[in-house]
Amino acid sequence: MDIQKYIDGILNRDVRSTSRTISLIENQDSMAVEILKGLYKHTGHARIIGITGPPGAGKSTLTDKVVKELRTRGFRVGIIAIDPTSPFTGGAILGDRIRMQELSVDPGVFIRSMGTRGQLGGLSKATLSAVKVLDAYGCDYIFIETVGVGQSEVDIMKLAETVVLVMIPGMGDDIQAIKAGIMEIGDIFDINKCDRDGADRLAIEIEMMLDLKGHFEFWRPPILRTQASIGKGISELVDNIDNHIKSLEESGLLRERRLNNIKVEVENILMGELTKKVHQVAKESGLLDEYANKILEKETDPFTVSEIILSKI
Amino acid sequence: MSEKKIRVLVAKPGLDGHDRGAKVVARAFRDAGFEVIYTGLRQTPEQIVAAVIQEDVDVLAMSILSGAHNTLFPKVTQLLKEKGVNDVLVVGGGVIPEEDIPFLKENGIEEVFTPGTNTQDTIEFIKGHLKR
Numbered sequence: 001m002d003i004q005k006y007i008d009g010i011l012n013r014d015v016r017s018t019s020r021t022i023s024l025i026e027n028q029d030s031m032a033v034e035i036l037k038g039l040y041k042h043t044g045h046a047r048i049i050g051i052t053g054p055p056g057a058g059k060s061t062l063t064d065k066v067v068k069e070l071r072t073r074g075f076r077v078g079i080i081a082i083d084p085t086s087p088f089t090g091g092a093i094l095g096d097r098i099r100m101q102e103l104s105v106d107p108g109v110f111i112r113s114m115g116t117r118g119q120l121g122g123l124s125k126a127t128l129s130a131v132k133v134l135d136a137y138g139c140d141y142i143f144i145e146t147v148g149v150g151q152s153e154v155d156i157m158k159l160a161e162t163v164v165l166v167m168i169p170g171m172g173d174d175i176q177a178i179k180a181g182i183m184e185i186g187d188i189f190d191i192n193k194c195d196r197d198g199a200d201r202l203a204i205e206i207e208m209m210l211d212l213k214g215h216f217e218f219w220r221p222p223i224l225r226t227q228a229s230i231g232k233g234i235s236e237l238v239d240n241i242d243n244h245i246k247s248l249e250e251s252g253l254l255r256e257r258r259l260n261n262i263k264v265e266v267e268n269i270l271m272g273e274l275t276k277k278v279h280q281v282a283k284e285s286g287l288l289d290e291y292a293n294k295i296l297e298k299e300t301d302p303f304t305v306s307e308i309i310l311s312k313i
Numbered sequence: 314m315s316e317k318k319i320r321v322l323v324a325k326p327g328l329d330g331h332d333r334g335a336k337v338v339a340r341a342f343r344d345a346g347f348e349v350i351y352t353g354l355r356q357t358p359e360q361i362v363a364a365v366i367q368e369d370v371d372v373l374a375m376s377i378l379s380g381a382h383n384t385l386f387p388k389v390t391q392l393l394k395e396k397g398v399n400d401v402l403v404v405g406g407g408v409i410p411e412e413d414i415p416f417l418k419e420n421g422i423e424e425v426f427t428p429g430t431n432t433q434d435t436i437e438f439i440k441g442h443l444k445r
């Protein structure tokens with residue numbers, strides 16, 4: 001298939017062109033870039049929602065229910081569910097679809113599971129590109145589910161316009177661990193499994209943390225309660241997601257956030273390309289080997305050599 | 314930098330009560346470096362085919378214990394054909410009598426792995442028979 005066929009396929013809501021393009025992105029195939037270029041002007045419509053929180057908190061169950069609610073409201077939805085790749089074998093078990101079986105056959109929903117594949121910074125790049133594809137495909141909302149633990153997850157969540165942080169009662173010290181990076185980026189706090197003891201205490205802890213953070217000009221993150229397994233509290237959560245988006249728009253922050261993301265995106269692409277170029281010019285040409293000897297013999301120094309190599313890029 | 318990874322959907326069509334065996338296989342696949350999409354119990358053929366397409370997998374591995382393989386496996390391959398999917402390797406496993414295997418192979422199941430098959434053999438088979 002050629003590039004234009006993929007682009008047309010995605011714009012015409014062809015599921016196979018869409019899923020194949022996401023594979024090209026994940027495999028860092030050069031075709032993906034050309035497809036993305038063609039799609040770019042057709043993106044920007046979708047709202048991007050991050051769902052994150054500790055393992056087993058109920059993120060997928062919650063996403064399933066939230067998406068069903070959005071479907072009854074008439075929206076088309078994309079879901080990108082990310083699970084960790086094993087650093088030892090490079091394999092992964094991506095199990096989020098287990099909680100979304102009925103959505104599988106809903107033509108208004110597209111679900112894609114992704115492994116982190118241990119790419120430094122590459123994951124958020126791949127995720128962002130996949131989001132673009134689903135946006136062009138015509139999704140009104142795109143959900144990104146990740147386990148909220150490491151820096152790479154925090155980076156991914158920065159792609160989202162609204163971040164829902166899912167917590168569960170009785171997390172105890174875990175809240176400390178999570179606080180580190182991800183607590184700061186929660187726009188909505190959701191206490192799931194509130195059928196369990198400890199929801200009140202957790203709510204107080206989050207409330208206190210928010211108080212410490214100071215004042216909120218446009219949006220103070222609400223603390224909600226859900227029981228995802230039976231669909232309790234879901235429509236309120238959806239309403240709050242929409243309210244957050246509205247507040248972002250009205251305050252001008254949405255534009256600011258998008259501009260900022262665009263800058264980061266361009267920088268990331270540039271860095272990637274530059275790294276490749278440096279590799280070509282310095283290593284593949286044998287230039288670096290040649291100069292390394294001269295540096296060792298003190299005929300020149302690393303700084304001068306770097307300048308010489310840079311001038312060739 | 315990542316390269317192309319083998320993506321496998323491990324699915325359990327039908328009404329089986331447990332998925333221990335499928336989970337063992339899923340883990341073995343992961344350990345072999347595959348990206349395994351695991352969808353859990355009680356999948357309809359329609360759900361399986363939708364997942365195959367959305368996930369763009371290279372391989373579909375189905376397992377059945379309940380005895381419904383002669384109806385469910387061909388149903389899935391039929392649906393795949395209707396959707397124009399012809400580059401996915403389909404394999405089956407579970408409690409399947411020898412005499413049913415030729416029928417399944419005629420119906421698009423490329424290989425059938427019965428209990429006691431070494432998962433390593435399954436993995437080697439997959440690696441050697443990818444369709445793209």
Ligand SMILES: Nc1nc2c(ncn2[C@@H]2O[C@H](COP(=O)(O)OP(=O)(O)OP(=O)(O)O)[C@@H](O)[C@H]2O)c(=O)[nH]1
Nearest residue numbers: 055056057058059060061099192193226227228229
């Ligand atoms: N008691 C209770 N259990 C729930 C609730 N929501 C989800 N669960 C259960 O919690 C378990 C984990 O749910 P998932 O949706 O898979 O959680 P997750 O956060 O997506 O898990 P990972 O993706 O593995 O990190 C499942 O057994 C759910 O049925 C709830 O509100 N109450």
Ligand SMILES: [Mg+2]
Nearest residue numbers: 059060095096
């Ligand atoms: Mg999950």
